[in-house]
Amino acid sequence: MRRRRNPKVRIAQKTRFIFLSLILFLGIFLWGWHNFFVENSKWIPASGGIFTESTIGRIQNLSPLAERHSLFDRDVIQLVYAGLLRHNPISGQIEENLATFRVADDGKSYFVSLKNSAKFSNGDPVTIDDVIFTYEKVIQNPNFENSILRGAFEYISIDVVDQQTLAFHLPEPNVFFPGLLTTPILHAKSFENALIEEITDPEFPANKHPIGAGPFVLKNIIPDDDGSFRVFLKRNFHYFRGRPFLKQIVLYVYPDFEHLKFKHTWTTMYSQIQHRELQDFEKNLFDEYLNREYILPRFVAVFFNLDSPAVKNTPLREALEMSIDKDKLMHNEPGWNRIDSIFFFENIESWHETNFPAARLTLKDHGFRLDTKRKIRIFDKKPVQIKMITSTQPPVFSRFAQNIAHTWEKELNVAVKLEVLDPADFLEALKNRNYDLVLFGQNFSENFDSLSTWHSSQSGKLNLSNLTNEEIDSLIDDVRLSGGQSDLFELNKKLTDIVPAVPLAVPQYHILVGKKLLGFSEAFGKIRRHSERFYNAHEWHFFEKRDWNWEKNQWKILGFFEWIFEKIFG
Numbered sequence: 001m002r003r004r005r006n007p008k009v010r011i012a013q014k015t016r017f018i019f020l021s022l023i024l025f026l027g028i029f030l031w032g033w034h035n036f037f038v039e040n041s042k043w044i045p046a047s048g049g050i051f052t053e054s055t056i057g058r059i060q061n062l063s064p065l066a067e068r069h070s071l072f073d074r075d076v077i078q079l080v081y082a083g084l085l086r087h088n089p090i091s092g093q094i095e096e097n098l099a100t101f102r103v104a105d106d107g108k109s110y111f112v113s114l115k116n117s118a119k120f121s122n123g124d125p126v127t128i129d130d131v132i133f134t135y136e137k138v139i140q141n142p143n144f145e146n147s148i149l150r151g152a153f154e155y156i157s158i159d160v161v162d163q164q165t166l167a168f169h170l171p172e173p174n175v176f177f178p179g180l181l182t183t184p185i186l187h188a189k190s191f192e193n194a195l196i197e198e199i200t201d202p203e204f205p206a207n208k209h210p211i212g213a214g215p216f217v218l219k220n221i222i223p224d225d226d227g228s229f230r231v232f233l234k235r236n237f238h239y240f241r242g243r244p245f246l247k248q249i250v251l252y253v254y255p256d257f258e259h260l261k262f263k264h265t266w267t268t269m270y271s272q273i274q275h276r277e278l279q280d281f282e283k284n285l286f287d288e289y290l291n292r293e294y295i296l297p298r299f300v301a302v303f304f305n306l307d308s309p310a311v312k313n314t315p316l317r318e319a320l321e322m323s324i325d326k327d328k329l330m331h332n333e334p335g336w337n338r339i340d341s342i343f344f345f346e347n348i349e350s351w352h353e354t355n356f357p358a359a360r361l362t363l364k365d366h367g368f369r370l371d372t373k374r375k376i377r378i379f380d381k382k383p384v385q386i387k388m389i390t391s392t393q394p395p396v397f398s399r400f401a402q403n404i405a406h407t408w409e410k411e412l413n414v415a416v417k418l419e420v421l422d423p424a425d426f427l428e429a430l431k432n433r434n435y436d437l438v439l440f441g442q443n444f445s446e447n448f449d450s451l452s453t454w455h456s457s458q459s460g461k462l463n464l465s466n467l468t469n470e471e472i473d474s475l476i477d478d479v480r481l482s483g484g485q486s487d488l489f490e491l492n493k494k495l496t497d498i499v500p501a502v503p504l505a506v507p508q509y510h511i512l513v514g515k516k517l518l519g520f521s522e523a524f525g526k527i528r529r530h531s532e533r534f535y536n537a538h539e540w541h542f543f544e545k546r547d548w549n550w551e552k553n554q555w556k557i558l559g560f561f562e563w564i565f566e567k568i569f570g
Contacts (some may be wrong), residue, residue, distance in 0.1 A: 036563050042428035042549040045519060046124040049542035050248045050395070057222070057253050059229070060212060061202040064184035065138060067146040071272065071530055078531035079233055079249065080121075081184035081212035084112050084131065086552075089527040089535055094178040098185060098213055098240065107173030107481065112181065113165045117240040120187050121217045132158065133188035136160050140482055143196045146570040148446075151181055175483035176449040187211040215239045215538035216249055227255040228263065235538075245519075245541035263332055270512040271533065275335025277512050278360055289512040295337065296509065297345040297450065297528055298443040300400065301500045302388075303464040310386045310436040315366035322359040323411050324404055324502055332403075336505040337484055341492060342454075344506065345526065346485075348492045356411045363412065370413060385415040389424040400504065401439045410488060430464070438464060439504075445529040451476045454495060465500035472498075516542055 007144060057072030064077045082246040086097040099491050105521055118126040136158050144150045190206035191199055199205045212283040216233040223229040230249040235244040253258040299471045304311045311317055326338045390401040398420045405416040427436060444450040452458050455476050456468040475491040511533055513520055519540045
């Protein structure tokens with residue numbers, strides 16, 4: 001007699017079979033879904049981590065509109081503040097930032113429209129009132145201390161178009177004007193009832209605890225007994241480009257390289273290390289860092305004072321120019337790159353050849369003769385003696401000047417009275433134009449309109465050569481109007497013919513970047529200032545995660561079954 005199976009046992013067996021089948025199906029589904037996700041996903045940055053940097057510097061003034069800043073001040077300002085527009089060092093172009101912009105057809109008006117997402121670090125929206133406060137009430141105030149910035153906006157009028165849009169009206173078209181709109185925007189409420197002098201006072205509360213629209217917020221500054229200090233910044237959750245991935249930035253700031261070398265704590269990045277100190281220091285980092293080289297729009301040159309009778313003679317300037325051996329100068333100064341064009345940063349090239357015989361022949365053909373003391377004089381006039389000045393800081397200036405002066409005396413028999421002055425005396429001599437020649441640096445990091453150096457309106461100011469030439473002024477106006485490379489080439493050629501200055505060299509800079517830092521561009525492009533190494537710091541990260549790489553309007557589940565079908569049936 002066959003025994004009948006217990007119905008409860010049969011039910012249990014079926015239930016177990018169904019359960020195991022579901023587990024198997026779910027496992028196969030999850031395995032398939034995982035592989036489907038891996039094939040249709042990409043790595044994206046993930047939040048977390050603390051970025052650290054060892055650098056050299058000091059804090060002078062964290063007000064973004066102050067006339068004088070230390071290099072480290074600019075680092076903090078770059079991280080904390082934002083302007084209407086910003087310079088993109090990769091493309092070399094001025095792009096939108098807190099605002100979009102458009103240019104009128106006549107090139108004389110710029111319309112900027114604030115983005116709805118633009119907010120300060122405390123959550124307040126960036127408003128037209130903040131922009132008006134920054135540009136009109138502060139920068140255009142007659143008592144504003146920053147004379148260069150004030151002068152740049154002296155003849156510019158500002159109109160409110162609507163609640164989101166402003167118009168900047170220029171007296172003449174100027175393609176370099178957008179560079180001025182990279183100026184950081186102040187949080188007007190932080191300076192309510194403040195005097196114009198207080199707005200740039202480093203001790204004013206709003207400058208010690210700034211509220212900006214940049215990617216990070218200054219948290220605190222902790223000084224150490226040896227002159228070093230640590231600066232802590234946290235991410236700005238209201239940053240309009242999106243919350244930064246880094247939780248925090250900690251900057252270890254040392255008074256000099258010796259302190260950095262002996263106290264550094266294996267930070268993510270090292271900056272402000274001079275070339276001559278870099279090689280030995282880098283060897284001790286065990287190949288954990290990438291060396292990124294860059295140059296800035298600044299250079300050292302010999303400027304002729306064209307108002308001085310001693311160097312008004314163009315053939316004399318040509319001979320002096322031909323008698324500068326730039327390669328010899330660079331050979332003894334590692335970390336400097338030779339340049340031959342004033343507009344090297346705009347990729348405009350010139351040609352310089354050291355030619356002592358040609359220089360002596362130039363002098364001879366234009367009436368210069370050796371006297372009985374073997375000193376050059378023109379016809380029967382007094383022997384040619386030129387006064388050349390430079391500064392004791394940085395020391396490389398005096399080394400360049402001594403080398404050049406010695407060469408001129410040896411090769412051309414030109415008597416050179418070289419004065420190496422301490423910074424205070426040098427600036428006074430520079431202001432009074434008490435020189436025939438000056439060896440000095442020009443820095444266009446903050447001034448996008450580098451052409452102003454050669455305009456007649458800047459004679460006695462930025463124009464160290466005191467060049468006044470209508471044709472040069474006209475060419476500068478053409479470049480400002482069109483921004484055309486051909487006009488810039490023509491301007492460079494004309495300046496080369498006049499010889500108001502001899503560009504010598506540009507310093508080379510380095511950053512050591514930890515290999516674990518992701519999102520840091522390996523190609524700097526053309527950063528205009530050291531602080532622009534923090535360009536797109538909100539995108540830097542240490543961690544990554546996978547995320548879907550899938551069209552938003554397509555169903556993933558349908559795509560999954562299509563993927564399964566293709567895997568099974570090929």
